């Protein structure tokens with residue numbers, strides 16, 4: 001039975017309208033952690049920079065909870081940070097930086113309404129940025145672009161805009177323009193005042209840097225030619241169709257562009273403003289029947305991520321749920337749309353890395369961490385009074401395959417349990433066949449680091465060290481039922497079954513796959529998802 005409450009749909013609508021749920025996508029080292037920290041700092045969520053993600057001498061906190069993550073200095077898990085600016089509630093979802101975890105990132109991106117694409121001014125678009133941008137494109141998620149590290153020598157801003165438009169096919173519309181070249185950065189133009197915001201270095205970047213506002217005369221006096229050039233270029237860009245276009249942005253055809261230096265907190269206030277003023281608030285989610293469910297409909301939520309072992313002391317399992325409609329109230333008993341079974345929400349938390357706080361209520365756009373969520377899987381829908389089911393998430397096409405076996409035959413049960421949980425969490429995909437048996441499943445991954453995580457966790461969490469044998473397959477396709485047996489007889493190919501029941505054919509390489517496909521009826525080997 002759910003707890004009755006008196007929230008009206010007007011309350012829920014206005015709560016939804018003041019929320020912005022977004023994630024930062026970038027290539028490792030572009031400055032995502034620094035930017036996250038700077039955003040939180042600006043929002044006064046934390047008193048001193050360094051509290052979110054510690055590197056170097058700064059105080060280490062939260063995203064770094066995982067041992068492997070710390071050892072490697074990469075973020076391989078996702079968490080959500082909530083902060084308030086004025087009347088607006090911002091939910092910033094953390095995305096893993098490493099390319100091997102792009103599937104994980106895709107799941108996080110399924111739960112946001114907007115993405116911030118962060119580029120390094122010297123490097124422009126890097127491989128991981130491209131991949132993550134594609135994930136945004138697949139869902140038509142609006143993207144705000146931030147060109148970071150402008151305090152260092154980098155590339156020409158016009159060249160960077162060209163790269164965005166040529167390689168991503170999205171039209172860049174700068175919201176401001178850098179004064180001075182990268183490396184000799186003077187500030188950014190301020191279209192609202194017709195002047196500029198001057199860039200001041202704050203030593204250490206540990207305090208909020210407030211750029212000084214200069215009017216046009218003052219800007220001309222202090223920055224002479226640099227200012228003239230920036231003002232002219234910005235005007236020319238606006239005249240040649242590069243002005244911000246809200247409709248185009250919401251439809252993911254254009255991307256507003258900002259320039260800054262996250263480590264010095266410069267440009268961060270402008271980004272916050274862009275997120276608040278331009279990013280869309282939560283809106284109706286489309287269910288499996290293709291019906292939109294308005295934000296003020298009775299409660300529903302979508303599980304986009306499941307994580308076990310976040311707290312090494314207890315082997316807990318946490319499901320991250322985005323609220324899609326209605327008001328979430330801790331203690332309510334919800335229904336899992338997949339199993340139709342009840343789910344207790346007594347232990348609901350907001351989670352950012354190790355920091356957890358009990359959450360009592362949440363509104364559309366918010367992320368709730370559900371503790372002890374053993375019955376929940378990625379892609380599950382939970383609802384309160386009016387049933388709904390949202391479409392699940394596609395699995396990426398794996399490119400790496402390895403047979404895992406328990407090293408210690410006596411730990412077979414723990415091994416199987418571990419594999420099952422890693423599968424449910426989506427750490428790896430698990431493929432089985434009668435021929436190979438359950439003690440020798442084939443693990444399939446988008447990137448090989450997923451195997452490392454799987455092996456590490458099997459040993460640490462389940463006490464089941466495993467051996468790995470890489471398989472010489474590089475291409476995976478779905479396989480139509482009538483083609484299964486034929487494909488399975490071929491050299492350089494093998495058919496297995498994924499745990500969700502999808503038959504997957506593996507091939508040595510794409511030439512082998514094409515040769516085999518040419519002897520089969522058209523459509524026998526449909527592509528999976530992601531790379532195709």
Ligand code: G4P
Pocket residue numbers: 026027028029030031032033034035055056057097148149150151152260261262263264
């Ligand atoms: P990531 O999460 O995207 O991987 O990047 P992260 O924030 O860790 O930043 C990567 C490096 O880039 C860090 O340097 C960080 O200080 C630096 N950085 C971030 N933003 C800027 C910027 O606007 N300008 C300049 N010049 N550097 C920036 P590091 O040497 O790896 O670490 P640290 O010891 O300096 O923290």
